[in-house]
Every structure is written in C-alpha cells, then in structure tokens.
Amino acid sequence: MDEARLAAATTRIEQDGIVGLPGAFERSWVERLGEDVDAAFTEALAREGGAVGRGPNRYYVEIHPEQLRGFTELATHPWIDAVCAAVLGPDYQIVEVGFDVPLAGAVDQPWHRDFPMPQETKETGRLTSLAINVTTVDTEEDMGPFEIAPGTHREPGEEFEHGMFPPQENYPRYRSLAARKYPKMGDISIRSALTVHRGTANVSRKSRPVLVLGVDAPGAGNDERHDTAVTKGFWETLPESLRRHLHCPVVDRLQPITQKHTIEGLVMGAAD
Template sequence: MSAVLQPQADHFDTATILGGLYGDGIIGCKGAFDRQWVQRLREDIDVLFQEALQQPGGALNRGPNRFYVEVHPERIRSFAELVTHPWVVAVCEAVLGPDYRIVEAGFDVPGPGAANQPWHRDFPMPEATSKGRRLNSLAFNLTTVDVYEDMGPFEIAPGTQWDDLSNCGCEKGMFPPKSYYHRYEARAQRKMPRMGDISARSALTIHRGTANRSDKSRPVFVLGVDAPDARNAEHHDMQVSKAYWNSLPEQVRRHLTCRIVDRPEPIIQVHTIEGLTMGV
C-alpha cells in the first residue's frame, strides 16, 4: 500500500519551509497520504496501544485519559514510506541539513474525557536556539482520524518557539506561568487536520492538547527528527532488529539513529513530561 505520489523533495520551496517554521513554528502538507494508507497506520497504532497498556510503563500518562507510546519502527508497516515521503525529506533537509537524524517514533492518544493540557513546550530551549537562533529539531504529526472541534484538537501559539522563558520562573524551561497564558490564548490556533495530512513543527513552539468532549479517541503519530548537534536521541531508545535493518532502503538507514538488536526489547521510556499529568 503506497503513499500518495508527491513531487520530489527538490520541488518543494526551501524558503517557504523555512519561513513557516522560523515564523509560525508549524507548517503542513495536506493530502500527503491516501486514506487507506492512514487506516493501515491506525490499525497498527490500535494494536500497539493495547499492548502498551498491558506493559508496565508502556504508555506514558500525559494528562487525564491522554497517553504517549514510543514504538519500534518495524511495528509500523509503512514506516519507511513515511520517513521517505518527499515533503518530509524536503522539510528535514531544509531545516536540519542533509545529515538529519530520525530519533523518535511514537503516538499520542487523547481519549474521551482528556482535559486541557497546560501550555508548554516539549523540552527546554537549547543554546542552538536561544543563542544561535537556529532550530535543530522537528516534530512531525500525522493524524489517524478526521479531527473535529469536540475531539480535543491540538492548539498552538504561532511564533512562540522564540520566547525566552529563562527569567519568568518557568518550570523546567517548559511550562510558562499562567500569567503568560494571555499571550498564547491571543495567538492560539486550533488545528483540525484530515486523514492524510501531515504537519511539521518546532517542539519549542508553545502548544497544548485541548479537552476531548467527544466519544472518540484522536490518535496521532509522532516522528521526532534532529539536526546532528541536537541531543534528543538521549531521551529515546529506538531499536530495530537486524532483519528489519537489512530490509530498509539506504535512504532510511543513513538517517536512523537506533540500536540494531537481534530482537527489539521493551522500550524503557524516559521522555516523561511530568507537568502534563494534570489537566487545567
């Protein structure tokens, strides 16, 4: 089952990509994949989510009825198609350079009853950004459902990837105080993508998941990618079996930061975000 055909990576405009990610902090590609492809991804996520719930520490709590699960790439049948999609490649090369590194694969599941998260960024601002004014990591999000207003859509405050939170008592450099919320609420955009759409964002851009008032879950696949100088791989433990590694095209192998093992072991997740365990 193949992704929808798109132009080659060099047909995407680098200035547009950089303008979006250095400006708003988020960009998207509509209809990057066909719905059948996304349905197949959802099937894999559903199986992996049930497995994770049965494994101690397998599903990280990110707030009431909201979970995050890291996965082995080989458990996602279309992983190679995702990471070689021309738009994904073009965005990675434009922002992170030709030697970008794929360091994270997982998914978020905001279920019915998930509450508003506090405004946050996913990790503290690195010096590459605070001093060098350079983005050295990206998060790609791929929805597995058509998102509607009552399903707890992702909300983001454009342009806030550059906000300096070092002198405001910001918890762990990630959670701005509530006195700053008016800034984010004034800028807030709720994203309601359709199946097949994909987005790329700086994980430093202030964002939150909103309350899911529907009776449906909203699973979204997450792909984390670093520039060579970033260190987010230290928070993850990507593994692939030797057989899977040998089956991957060279285009994937040269960008994948992982351990090659006889058989993938349970992932010990260390990228916990303790401030998200309570809704607001």
C-alpha cells in the first residue's frame, strides 16, 4: 500500500474506530461468499448450539476458515494485511471467522462493545484487536443497518455492565454521534470492536448477513474464545504469508463448532 493511504486508514481507526474500503472485491466473489454463509447458517440452525442468539431474529455463527471458498483471498487482501500489520504489528493473528445474520424482524440492539477494554489499551491506548466486516448483500435503510458511535473505542467503560454494555443514560450521546453504514457487495471495513455500536431494527423481509474476521495482536488472548481449526489438506493449500498469521490446530477432520458463549444483554434484545 501507498504510505499515505495506509497512514490515512490507520488514522481513521485511531480517531474514529472504523475505516472502510469500497469495492475491495468483485460482486461475483461476494455472491460465492454469500452462498457459503447461507449454507453454514442453515447447517448451524439445524443443530443444538450451532448458532447463538444476539437478540430476537438475530444470530451469530462461528465457522472454520475452509467453509468459505474465498477465505484465502479475504485473509490475504493487501489492504487488510497492511492495516492489521500497522495497527497490531507484523505478527498479527487471525483468531475468528464467523458471521452475524439479522433476519427480518430483528430489533434494535442495545449499544455495546464486543468485549471489555483490555488492560493494555487502558494503560497505553494501544489497540490489540480488529474486526474485519464483509457484507454479503447491498445494505438498504429498512434492513437494519449497522450503527456505530465514532471515537467511543477510547472510553474506558468502567461503568459498562460486563465491561460491554453502557448505561442507558449514555444512549442520547451515542445517538448524537451515531453513523449508519450502508455497505454494498464488495465493500469491506475494519473496526475496533471496542467502538460502541449496535444493529438496528430490520423491518424488511430480507436478511443482512455480515462476515466477521477477528484479528489479534500477539498475546491479546481472544483466541481462547474461539475454536478455529483447519484440515491438513486445506493448510497445505495456504500460502506461507497466510499460514504465519493463522495460529490454530491442524486436524484430520473438522468438528462442527458449538458456540461457547451467549453475549449478555443482546439475547434479550433490550434497547431504548
């Protein structure tokens, strides 16, 4: 990446907590991604523990990398690689592959961050994780767009319930800061999961799946929350430039992932 372009992207993350890249992929690539996400979602819903609720008609599913035909193209995209290396260090680790699916009838989520602020971030300001989001559909106003309050990734969150859910008296301020995102097929974004955000109500008849790639700085510890694995055959197809960032078990046969956690508060769908 051009140094000026990279500096602009990392500055946006440092200041706002999110940056986007329109048109990163061809629509045909995203169509295949959407097919794989839909297949994984159908399979997950059919078994106990395959999907976790994040509010009414809203689900999260963690999957293995090789369930996506486009995993290598996504994980080695030069913009993603450059931004992750600049923010998290050259030895960043891919620790999570999953997707959120707000279905028709999903309600406003409570404002939240995805996990409590790490001690290192509190003490030094250094971000230790990033989330890459890829929509599989063109986002429209009635589909429950993602809403984020820029700059809130710097709030310590001492008064947040579970370190994640701010008190409702903070909501008016978040609404005043909020920016709704309307990504199209092919767009990607990178954000700090500490930036306070929420999914809004989906009043359409369509779902709005979004792929999530979770990336850590070495030692951040989020890998302990996930069960990413790859088969030996898939591992052998990966370029060395990707293997060095994918620290996970290499197995003979994959086991379906049972979601290990239900995010407090989101299951209730509570909102203002």
